[in-house]
Amino acid sequence: MKKSKILVWFACIMLLTGCDEDRFKVKTKKRKVDVTKRFRAAAPLTKASFKTLVMSAKKAAAPPKRRPVSRPSSQATSRATSKVVTKKTTHAPQETPPKNLYLRASAGHVEAIRALGVVSSGLYAWSGGDDRTLIKWKLPALTPVKTLRSTKGRVRAIAVGPTGRRMVTLEGEGHLSLRDADGRVLRSSESPVALSGMQFARLDNKLLAISKGGELLTFHGTSLALQARVKGCPKGGATALHTDRFQALVAVVCGDGQLWLSTYDGKVNKLLKTKKKILGVSIAPDGLHFAVSTEDAAITVWKVHSKALDVQQVARGYGHVREANVLHFSRDGRTLLTAGVGRTIALWKVTAKALTLQRYLQHEGAVTGAFFLPDNKHILAVDTASNVRLWKRNGESAKTIQGPKIRSVSMSFSADGLSLTTADQRKIFSIWDLRKGQRHIVFGIHPNHLIRVQHAFDAKHLLAVDPDNAVFWDLKQRRTIDLIRPPVNDTISAAALGRDWTEVLIGTTQHGVQLWTIRGGPTRIYRHRKPQGVTSLDVHALSRRAVVGTMEPKIYIYNLQQFQLLKEIDLSKLTPKPPKGLFVRLVRMSSDGKQFVVLAGRQAWVLSTKDAKVLATYQHTATLHSAAFSSDGTMLALGSSDQQVHVMSLGDKKITTRLSGCRSTVGGLVWSAKHPVIVGACHNGARIFWHAKTKQSIVAIRPLGKTDWLTYTKDLSFAGSAGALKHVSFSNGTKTFPLTAFGGRFFQPTKIQKIFQTTFPPRKTQTP
Incomplete structure (x- = not known):
């Protein structure tokens, strides 16, 4: 091998291993090749530097060429030029960009997250919020797999099916979308009334939903056809819904602070009213206990004694500074998770007659959704600060995807x-x-x-x-x-x-x-x-x-x-x-x-x-x-x-x-x-x-x-600075491409500058 090629390969190794040399030039027969050319972060990206990145991306994505059996001639060897990969990418350059392409600068949500759903296998989770995006997360790595965009409004609720192969999203006030495991819309339906929450029934193919008018609606899990409609809350709308996995009990929190309890068949109904307004509810896996949160930041556990829905309070605890409206039992029913506007998640030990506070998990915003994962070792939570956090049960933070810290808009x-x-x-x-x-x-x-x-x-x-x-x-x-x-x-x-x-x-x-x-x-x-x-x-x-x-x-x-x-x-x-x-x-x-x-x-x-x-x-x-x-x-x-x-x-x-x-x-x-x-x-x-x-x-x-x-x-x-390439990428909902993916078709700094010059022509300043 010639000396020039040896030096080129040596320089490539130095570049890939993070060598601190600012300049390392190699002499060839025809010209000098700068193998460690770096771009200044604050400098605008030029046409030449962008072309270098595109060529590097093409070489990184191209399949390796087979080495010929016969030795190449010396003339062919002398004509060969050295190429250096300055940036790697896992996406091959595209000739034609896909439809519905848009720029995305954040891996997560940019506004408050309102909905969270976890697949029964614990391998994936879905989140949605005010930014009208629906993101699929791989667990426990907490890496975004797919990002979809709702065209009907904010994603208000997510109900994942028992098998995890389908889910229903509530978008806007009453638009229901049945989606497969990859988020593709299979069927859509409009609810006759505005909905505030929903949940899949675990045993049969039913979707339970509550309306802002205080009704409990039952939809077919596949066709989304409305099958039943029952008025549960006498005054005000319904704010929260939960049913156990055996479908023995359905609990609905009413807007006036009462709790409407009903058997799954609807034959027995009962209203539970406490001294303080009830805000949230969660039914234990055994179907015999349920926990509620009240406006005085108290958590109480109740027991159901008979089929007549006779209930008795068995435990009460205080641990929140402000009211909590998110509750969830662990799979074994021995731990209760509570969270709310106080920006904290509280973990409680539940026994037959006591409710003991174990630890706190701190969030940056009001917690809007939290679940125990099926392994019973991790907790997935989202908040209004656009953060998605994976916690260990012992209180350690496993992974965090942070949203924009400050949305200054002045x-x-x-x-x-x-x-x-x-x-x-x-x-x-x-x-x-x-x-x-x-x-x-x-x-x-x-x-x-x-x-x-x-x-x-x-x-x-x-x-x-x-x-x-x-x-x-x-x-x-x-x-x-x-x-x-x-x-x-x-x-x-x-x-x-x-x-x-x-x-x-x-x-x-x-x-x-x-x-x-x-x-x-x-x-x-x-x-x-x-x-x-x-x-x-x-x-x-x-x-x-x-x-x-x-x-x-x-x-x-x-x-x-x-x-x-x-x-x-x-x-x-x-x-x-x-x-x-x-x-x-x-x-x-x-x-x-x-x-x-x-x-x-x-x-x-x-x-x-x-x-x-x-x-x-x-x-x-x-x-x-x-x-x-x-x-x-x-x-x-x-x-x-x-x-x-x-x-x-x-x-x-x-x-x-x-x-x-x-x-x-x-x-x-x-x-x-x-x-x-x-x-x-x-x-x-x-x-x-x-x-x-x-x-x-x-x-x-x-x-x-x-x-x-x-x-x-x-x-x-x-157009932009050279460092912008590492922040922003193209996305069409199901796939993500780097800015170099389309061979410079979209990189037009001259066009951008001309638009600004046309829009803002210089004028004389008139001081009032």
Whole structure:
């Protein structure tokens, strides 16, 4: 073998074993080959570097060639060139991409997980949630096998069949889908009423479901035909359902706090009412005991004495700080698992007359589902923080798939409209150059997640707010000008800039609102009549009017120039009247300061700033999270949990169009004053740009940590940093491909840059 080939193979070994040499070049007869070429994480991916990755992926996926028997000639040997694999992939490059292809940057869920189902063999589990995705997990490795997407709405419940070969998913309010073991839809059916839960009967081919009207419905397990419908809860809807594996007992938790017990044939029924409202139920494997959780965070175990459903309380225990609504017995019935909104899982030892607390398992969010695996040694749990965790029974964490830690959705355009600041992740906010379509400044100083970022009118300063600090930045020199802290034992819940980067109005959870002067400290403290947390606020700098929303829920209108309260509005007295328990989620003022919008639950009100008169209302079917006025104040964009943006004409008081593209809740919205562009911040980290006139999706940007970023279009043409390749992949529901899988068909940095230049042409800045 020649010396040049020996050196090439030696360099390959050094590369694969993690050699720290920065450069190792090998001389051949024709040219030099750089065998350890690495890409800088922060540098944009170029056409040449992407071509190198594609060629490397092709060689890694190609089958090995057979060595010829005859020795090759010296002439053929001299023409051979050295090739080096710089990145391996397990997927072969595709000529034609599959249908329904989309970009995916997370292996798990990006929003709250609401449903969990475990196959009887314990080898696989399914989870679904608010992001409309259904993921199949391999156990106990807890690796995602398949990712499917629901087209009917959020996945609210999963019922796995006794054999594990089929399952039924509840999507939206009442859409039932019968799926096989790989998740393919075999049959679909619409329930006549809205459902809240379901479970497969273990012995016969039946599917039990409960409705929000308090009914128990029985469906055929294969055809999904409705076979029976019984009214169980006299008042309110049904919230939880459970039946034992012998089908001797059915328990339904009613919305009024009662427990409806029934034999499987429905001949004997009984209502159990306790002093405290019942929230959850689980029947032991023997069918003779069941456990319930109540609103006082207590867990009680009951025994069924006869076929007449005579019950007696045998044990009671306290171990949760807040109420628990998830309960599950182990296969032997000796251990009880309880969990709920307190972010903890409690394990109890169950005996004939006692309930003993053994240990706690800590979660980051409210636990929405938890099961003992069939081996009785592991526990699988999911929560609202998008985490999937596999626990050992002794309390050790075996594996965790974490969701997005912080879903910061705040954004702000600069005064010239050519820069966009986004609050990306914990401690990070980024500034994007919209003329080039690249992220060029990253700040990572904040100690906590950011709740708002706002540009000053001079385009040189920026306000970044977290619960502990409100920092005023000089963007040109990249240094802080002033640091604002809340009162002792209090946190900042909202903030906004006042008079042209000289004032900041902050809202706190206990002390109302405070007006600060940059480099001058607090100048005025506005205290409400009684302590109530501020949830949102906004300021119109020219008129110096401020609108503040609270938890109560109430709206306060302030005159910052004269330091006085102008108006106090009680949302409970508005029309339509909001349900009890709601709070003001968001308040935003129009650019002229004459009107503002208030979001609470599924309702939106547009009110006049002068006299608090209701100008327009909107009732949605999903929770509203964000809002933005157009520059002329005639249009209003509303983002909701249905993953859409609803654009409303305030003159006609009607929804004119719906913008789609987010694959999660639209948590933030900004409407550019300089360009006809609406930007929506999705909870999965993407920022979607829509054209305000054509109502079409233009482009999307996605920060991927401190060093990497990605930009892409609706047809999946993309560009970004070199490190983005390790974060994002193509997915069509059943298969996942790396970005190099299609030979550079989608890598179009020139096209992406041209789209940004066309959408954001340079304009002269007009300082107000």
